[in-house]
Amino acid sequence: MAFDYDQYIRAGKLPHIWCPGCTYGIVFKSILRVVDTLKLNRDDIAMVSGIGCASRLPGYVDFNTLHTAHGRALPFATGLKMAKPDKHVLVVSGDGDATAIGGNHFIHACRRNIDITVLVFNNFIYGMTGGQYSPTTPSGHLATTMPYGNIDTSFNIPELAKGAGASFVARGTAYHAAGLDKLIIEAMQHKGLSVVEIINACPTTHGRRNKFKSPTDMLLWMKDTYIPAVAFDKLPPEKTAGKFPMGVLFKKEGLPEYCENYYGLVERLKKQREGRA
Amino acid sequence: MSERYEIRFSGSGGQGLILAGVIFAEAATIYDTKTAVQSQSYGPEARGGASKSEVIISDKTINFPKATAIDLMLALTQEACSKYYKDIKPDGTLLVDEDFVKEIPKGTFKVLRLPIIRTASEEIGKAFVANIVAIGAITAITGQVSLEAVEKAVLSRVPKGTEELNKKALKAGYDLAKARAK
Amino acid sequence: MGKIKLLQGNEACAEGALYAGCTFFGGYPITPSTEVAEYLARRLPQIGGVFLQMEDEIAAMAAVIGGSLAGCKALTATSGPGFSLKQENMGFAMLTEIPCVIVNVMRGGPSTGVPTGPGQSDIMQCKWGTHGDHPVICLTPAYVQEIFSETVRAFNLSEKYRTPVIIAFDEIVGHMRERIEIPDAGVLEIVNRVKPTCPPSEYLPYDDSKGDVPPMANFFEGYRYHVTGLNHGTDGFPVNASPRIHTDELRLLRKVEANRAEIIKFEEYMLDDAEVAIFAYGVSGRSAKTAVEMARAEGIKAGLFRPLTIWPFPDEQVAELAGRVKGIVVPELSLGQIIFEVERCAKGRCKLEGIYRVDGDPINPAQILAKVKEVK
Numbered sequence: 107m108a109f110d111y112d113q114y115i116r117a118g119k120l121p122h123i124w125c126p127g128c129t130y131g132i133v134f135k136s137i138l139r140v141v142d143t144l145k146l147n148r149d150d151i152a153m154v155s156g157i158g159c160a161s162r163l164p165g166y167v168d169f170n171t172l173h174t175a176h177g178r179a180l181p182f183a184t185g186l187k188m189a190k191p192d193k194h195v196l197v198v199s200g201d202g203d204a205t206a207i208g209g210n211h212f213i214h215a216c217r218r219n220i221d222i223t224v225l226v227f228n229n230f231i232y233g234m235t236g237g238q239y240s241p242t243t244p245s246g247h248l249a250t251t252m253p254y255g256n257i258d259t260s261f262n263i264p265e266l267a268k269g270a271g272a273s274f275v276a277r278g279t280a281y282h283a284a285g286l287d288k289l290i291i292e293a294m295q296h297k298g299l300s301v302v303e304i305i306n307a308c309p310t311t312h313g314r315r316n317k318f319k320s321p322t323d324m325l326l327w328m329k330d331t332y333i334p335a336v337a338f339d340k341l342p343p344e345k346t347a348g349k350f351p352m353g354v355l356f357k358k359e360g361l362p363e364y365c366e367n368y369y370g371l372v373e374r375l376k377k378q379r380e381g382r383a
Numbered sequence: 384m385s386e387r388y389e390i391r392f393s394g395s396g397g398q399g400l401i402l403a404g405v406i407f408a409e410a411a412t413i414y415d416t417k418t419a420v421q422s423q424s425y426g427p428e429a430r431g432g433a434s435k436s437e438v439i440i441s442d443k444t445i446n447f448p449k450a451t452a453i454d455l456m457l458a459l460t461q462e463a464c465s466k467y468y469k470d471i472k473p474d475g476t477l478l479v480d481e482d483f484v485k486e487i488p489k490g491t492f493k494v495l496r497l498p499i500i501r502t503a504s505e506e507i508g509k510a511f512v513a514n515i516v517a518i519g520a521i522t523a524i525t526g527q528v529s530l531e532a533v534e535k536a537v538l539s540r541v542p543k544g545t546e547e548l549n550k551k552a553l554k555a556g557y558d559l560a561k562a563r564a565k
Numbered sequence: 566m567g568k569i570k571l572l573q574g575n576e577a578c579a580e581g582a583l584y585a586g587c588t589f590f591g592g593y594p595i596t597p598s599t600e601v602a603e604y605l606a607r608r609l610p611q612i613g614g615v616f617l618q619m620e621d622e623i624a625a626m627a628a629v630i631g632g633s634l635a636g637c638k639a640l641t642a643t644s645g646p647g648f649s650l651k652q653e654n655m656g657f658a659m660l661t662e663i664p665c666v667i668v669n670v671m672r673g674g675p676s677t678g679v680p681t682g683p684g685q686s687d688i689m690q691c692k693w694g695t696h697g698d699h700p701v702i703c704l705t706p707a708y709v710q711e712i713f714s715e716t717v718r719a720f721n722l723s724e725k726y727r728t729p730v731i732i733a734f735d736e737i738v739g740h741m742r743e744r745i746e747i748p749d750a751g752v753l754e755i756v757n758r759v760k761p762t763c764p765p766s767e768y769l770p771y772d773d774s775k776g777d778v779p780p781m782a783n784f785f786e787g788y789r790y791h792v793t794g795l796n797h798g799t800d801g802f803p804v805n806a807s808p809r810i811h812t813d814e815l816r817l818l819r820k821v822e823a824n825r826a827e828i829i830k831f832e833e834y835m836l837d838d839a840e841v842a843i844f845a846y847g848v849s850g851r852s853a854k855t856a857v858e859m860a861r862a863e864g865i866k867a868g869l870f871r872p873l874t875i876w877p878f879p880d881e882q883v884a885e886l887a888g889r890v891k892g893i894v895v896p897e898l899s900l901g902q903i904i905f906e907v908e909r910c911a912k913g914r915c916k917l918e919g920i921y922r923v924d925g926d927p928i929n930p931a932q933i934l935a936k937v938k939e940v941k
Contacts, residue, residue, distance in 0.1 A: 174627065
């Protein structure tokens with residue numbers, strides 16, 4: 107029986123705004139399958155976003171949804187999570203949203219290791235504003251604000267997240283959709299801040315300026331470029347040039363989680379008071 | 384504005400002058416029946432060096448909250464004395480520690496010299512209660528707040544276990560000023 | 566009888582917030598507002614509330630909105646550059662109608678300016694700081710007791726009208742200590758946001774058919790809805806069409822404008838027979854009160870109009886005053902801001918003189934008295 111996506115989609119809010127050939131729809135469906143697999147109650151989920159194409163996703167899903175300001179999803183989400191630590195808070199963001207304007211929030215959410223799942227839709231470009239270069243645009247690529255080719259250096263989002271203290275870091279792609287479900291499931295089950303970088307394609311503002319003949323070409327590029335981490339680690343250096351590992355890249359259980367720390371403090375103070383009384 | 388009485392506590396950072404101001408204000412407005420406003424310097428000025436805390440006491444509501452015509456200024460260090468004396472009223476009082484303030488600025492104000500720090504370290508045995516000795520002296524000199532109210536305020540603010548020490552310091556300062564006034 | 570304490574203005578603000586039922590604080594250290602955060606860092610964990618020091622001012626404002634959306638009464642406190650940084654998300658809360666309270670302990674500026682000195686030069690920023698047209702409620706207490714009670718009022722107004730409320734007071738009032746009485750619980754009225762009673766399937770978060778302030782559902786309570794910083798329809802989803810945007814923005818302004826009588830609060834001091842009025846708030850209002858007493862002692866009929874609500878501006882009251890005095894003196898710790906609002910309402914019916922000061926000291930009563938004599 108085909109999966110019933112409609113049970114999680116807000117009636118009447120589709121079609122989505124994404125262009126033909128955009129891979130966000132693939133991730134969108136993956137998230138809905140994950141919620142279903144984990145049997146989460148829709149009332150207990152908040153999905154928070156900032157600004158950008160990915161940030162429109164919360165409008166389509168039937169959860170508590172919050173579409174905030176550019177780069178700011180994580181601190182809004184932190185407020186929700188701290189107020190209601192037993193609820194699931196899921197952030198959807200983009201490469202520019204999470205690592206440029208929201209970079210400070212991103213690293214500090216990682217550092218706090220607060221129990222929020224962050225899905226970073228990396229399409230290597232500012233799509234909504236028409237194709238300006240982002241912190242992940244590959245070197246040499248053309249963008250409207252890098253008309254002579256990108257001279258800027260890129261972020262490696264998983265490395266950034268790991269370095270900043272996230273306790274679960276993974277990378278998936280829109281091409282490897284089945285694997286993506288597993289990564290998001292694991293991320294959402296993980297206690298602590300989990301980051302999943304999801305490689306996406308923006309044919310409209312990135313692909314067509316950078317010698318991708320079609321959206322399919324971009325998916326095939328993902329297929330060739332992203333290699334399961336286990337296999338990647340075994341390759342000799344000459345074979346990894348221009349390739350990247352995917353899968354769970356870093357995971358550490360039992361690290362201090364911010365809500366637990368905070369409410370642990372609340373409990374401790376309460377006991378102290380009761381002890382005195 | 385004659386119903387206002389303005390006190391400036393000055394010395395160096397760490398001598399407990401901000402606390403002295405807070406205690407005196409509490410004595411006046413919580414344990415006595417006056418109104419009071421306490422303020423202090425902030426920022427780089429408040430770290431080390433000269434530091435000050437001010438209390439305005441009145442029988443009426445205090446509106447303008449800054450001390451600008453000082454009735455009594457305490458100076459525990461030379462630096463603070465030289466830096467802050469200028470706002471003392473022509474008929475005001477400058478109370479200095481007689482061991483640490485040797486150069487008395489010129490002015491028409493009255494000058495009182497008391498061994499505040501020496502009293503704390505020798506008579507009480509703890510230099511850190513110099514601020515409480517000073518409060519005792521100021522209570523006697525100004526007559527603005529009752530000694531009972533000041534004692535209550537002191538006891539509510541000092542660390543547990545130091546109550547007797549501080550009571551002694553307060554009394555020593557009070558007696559010191561009373562004796563000199565004679 | 567409540568609790569009597571000697572508190573700083575900033576501490577009284579924190580106590581006012583707790584009295585109002587605040588259980589969430591998000592902030593970032595900045596002088597001269599930090600004591601609000603420090604006080605709540607001690608108190609909120611004791612009562613099971615949330616205290617969060619965020620990575621920056623922007624994040625602090627965002628967290629506060631998140632906390633409020635999850636059902637907490639939420640507060641942030643800041644100063645100077647921090648207030649500038651908060652503007653983006655304050656606009657978000659205004660458009661999405663999420664209650665919260667923002668304290669701005671005003672210092673000198675622009676830029677780093679005078680972090681430890683008082684200022685009143687953010688007062689137009691309080692009104693116009695974020696982009697776009699938006700409703701603003703801004704309260705300006707001047708006494709420590711008043712900071713307590715106005716903080717309670719700020720939360721009440723915020724909850725009642727589903728809008729952020731700003732409390733703006735200067736460094737002097739924020740840092741000075743005065744005696745305050747914290748009333749027992751129940752003495753001051755506490756207002757809580759109105760929640761929907763309809764079934765979730767029928768809930769429209771921005772339904773204006775039954776009044777300008779629609780009931781607000783908290784997240785995670787069964788009303789799954791969408792909140793967006795885009796202009797939106799009654800269902801909360803983005804709308805990019807005429808005339809909805811226009812009419813909805815008018816409603817946002819109307820929430821405040823139509824309730825001016827309830828929101829606007831002020832003190833009139835010896836104004837009945839006054840020939841010269843002083844319009845002043847915050848520490849300048851305190852100086853002005855002393856100046857009035859000095860003037861009266863000299864037989865000069867001076868009086869004070871001291872707004873406790875600066876936004877919405879007390880247009881009618883100032884207009885009426887301008888019609889019956891020879892002149893209005895406006896002392897402010899800026900180079901001339903609120904005087905233009907007074908001028909707008911006075912419409913040339915009386916003389917108008919400003920006293921401006923931005924050197925880190927308050928305007929003293931003698932300065933004001935001298936100006937009163939000029940105007941007389």
